[in-house]
Amino acid sequence: MKRYSQIKKEEKTKSIIQKFKEEILSAVTEFDTSRPSDQQILRISIASELSAINLYQELAALTDDPNLKKVILDITKEEKTHISEFETMLLRIDDEQIIENLNGKKEVEDLIGN
Numbered sequence: 001m002k003r004y005s006q007i008k009k010e011e012k013t014k015s016i017i018q019k020f021k022e023e024i025l026s027a028v029t030e031f032d033t034s035r036p037s038d039q040q041i042l043r044i045s046i047a048s049e050l051s052a053i054n055l056y057q058e059l060a061a062l063t064d065d066p067n068l069k070k071v072i073l074d075i076t077k078e079e080k081t082h083i084s085e086f087e088t089m090l091l092r093i094d095d096e097q098i099i100e101n102l103n104g105k106k107e108v109e110d111l112i113g114n
């Protein structure tokens with residue numbers, strides 16, 4: 001017989017996994033599988049890293065093992081490095097993204113300051 005807390009944990013885990021699948025599916029829907037551009041490859045890679053971060057943070061919150069939690073959160077941090085690596089590569093080939101990054105930064109600063 002499962003304990004109530006175990007059932008709740010299983011439900012939470014299923015919900016997290018489902019959300020992860022939906023995020024990845026949403027990211028790949030726009031993907032041109034016949035001939036993806038390097039920009040598409042980098043954007044899907046960035047989207048996957050972002051989803052992984054969300055997934056790992058939620059999984060880390062589910063474990064009672066402090067060592068496992070520590071390792072998952074360390075890996076989460078590494079995923080942020082991966083985002084930066086992919087973003088660096090994307091900015092080398094997408095001039096519009098460079099401009100829009102600057103526009104977005106300025107819009108936020110105009111709205112809420114530095």
Ligand SMILES: [Fe+2]
Binds near residue numbers: 049052078
């Ligand atoms: Fe990664």
